[in-house]
Amino acid sequence: METYARTGQIDSKFADYAPRINSKQLAQLQQLLSTKIPLNSVAVSQFLHTPIGEELLGRLAQVIQTDDLASEFHALRDAMILAARNPQGFTPLEVLRQFPSETVYIKLEKALALVGEVNQFVNQTNDASMVVNQKATLEAQFPFDLSRSENLRQPGRLAWKKQTLTLSDPERDRQIPTDLYLPHSRTRHPIVVISHGLGSDRFSFAYLAEHLASYGFAVVVPEHSGSDSNQLAMLLAGRVRDITSPQEFLDRPIDVSKLLNKLEQLSRFDPELQGRLDLQSVGIVGQSFGGYTALAVAGATFQAQHLKTMCQASQDSLNLSLLLQCGATQLPQLPSHLSDPRIKAAIAINPFSSAIFGQAGLSQIRVPTMIVASSADTIAPTLPEQIQPFTWLTTPNKYLALITGATHFSALASSPNEAIPVLPFVVGTNPIPMHQYLKALNAAFFKTYLMNQQQYRSYLSANYVKTINQLPIQLALVKTLSTSDLSKNLEDRLSLNLSACILLLLVFAPFPLWDWASNSVKPYTRRLM
Structure with missing residues (x-):
C-alpha cells in the first residue's frame, strides 16, 4: 500500500x-x-x-x-x-x-459493520436533505421582492456597547463570565442569550451578538466554565482527564437561569441597566452543546429511561454526540426538566438531542423553535440528531433550516482563546455565507417572536431564503416535515x-x-x- x-x-x-x-x-x-x-x-x-x-x-x-x-x-x-x-x-x-x-x-466483518453506519449516515443524510430541499422548493411558491425589504444580513441601525460581567454562583462554586451587548437606545430591549458549544467560548459568536444588538436586542453571551475553551486547554495540558463532566448537562441550563436572575437584579438596581432589559421577552440561541442547552431551557424534558436504552444499544455506534449524551447516564439523577419560563423563543444550531430528550422530551417544547442543521455534520449526524428531531416538535411555530455544504463547525468564528485553531478542513468551505444566513435568520426570528413585529415573519419563509442563497453553501427553510416524509430514509441501508x-x-x-x-x-x- x-x-x-x-x-x-x-x-x-x-x-x-x-x-x-x-x-x-x-x-x-x-x-x-x-x-x-x-x-x-x-x-x-x-x-x-x-x-x-x-x-x-x-x-x-x-x-x-x-x-x-x-x-x-x-x-x-x-x-x-x-x-x-x-x-x-x-x-x-x-x-x-x-x-x-x-x-x-x-477484521473486515467488524470493519464493515462500522463502515455501514458511516455510509448509512451519509446516504440517509443525502436523501433526507433532498426531501427537505424539495419541500422548501414547494413552499417557495411566490417570489420575494428583495428591493422592498431589509437586508437582514447587514447590521441594523443601532449602535451598541459591550461590557463584561463576572457572575458568581457560590452554591455550585462556579464563575460565569458574560459579555453583554447593549444597544444605546434607552428603551426596554428583549434579551437573547447565546450559548456556545463544547470546547468553545463566548467569543465564537461575537459576530452574531453584535449583529443582534444592532437590531435592538440586549445580547448576553455566558461562558460555560466546565465545557469551554479553557476546559479543552486544561485537557491538552494534562490537568484534567475528560473533555467535560456529565454535570455540564445540568450546569449549562442552570447557568442560563442564574444569569437571567442576575440580570433581573441589575435591571432594578444598576443605573446603567435600569429600564433597559425586558426579562419577560427572552430568547436563546445555542450551537452543539449550546443547542442542547437551548432546547433544555426552552422546555424539552429529560428522558432518563430512553437515554439508558439508547446507550445500551449504541455499542457499535460512531455517533460522537451519542457518546457525549451517554455521559449523562453517570449522573445520580436527571431532573424532569431544567426549563425557564422566561424563554419565549429558541434557535438550536447543530444540536444533539436524540437520546437525552428523544421524541417524548422534544414534544414538550411550547415556544417557537428553529433547528439549524448542517448537511456535512459528522459530530451530531444530521438526520438522527437534527432533521428527525425537528419532526418531533409539536410547537405550532417551528422551522428547520438546512445548510447544505456546512459542517458542525461552520457556524463558529475564530476566538482569541481557542485551544485548537479552527482549521479550514474542519470548518469546511468558506463559512462566511453560513454566518450571513445565521445573521438573517436570527434577526427575523427574534424580531418576530420577541418583539412581535409580524412584518418580519415573511423573512422566515422558503421564498426569502431562496433569494439570499450563496454558492457553494445552500440554505433551505421548511416549516413542515413529517416522519412519513422521511420514512424511506429511516430504513437501514448499508452501502x-x-x-x-x-x-x-x-x-x-x-x-x-x-x-x-x-x-x-x-x-x-x-x-x-
Missing part, C-alpha cells in the same frame, strides 16, 4: 488486493492513505486518554489488530500518537507504519466501500469524514502485511 500511495504503481504484494476494488476506489484509496491532517501529537494523546477517546479506541481495536492481541488497544493508541508527531503531517499510512508489529490484521473502511479505521474520529462513492464490495477476511 505504501508503494501504491507514493507512486500509484501496484506491486506484487498489493496485486492480490487491488482487483477486489474498482479503479475509482483505488484512486480514492491512494488519496486517503496519503491525506495529511495537521494534528498535534499532544492533542491526539490527550484526547485518546479521555473516556470518549478510549471508548472509540476500544471499538477500533476490535477491528485493527496485531499479533499480540492483549496489547492491540495500546498499540493503536501509540501508533496514532506517533503518527501525529510526524512533521510531514498525520496520515493513515503513517499510522500503519507506526504499529509496533510487522503484521497488522484488519460499503473499502476506501471508507480504511480511512474510518485510521483517521482520528472527531474530525470530519469525507463522502465517498457508494460502490459496494463483497465482505472478505484477509491478512494485511
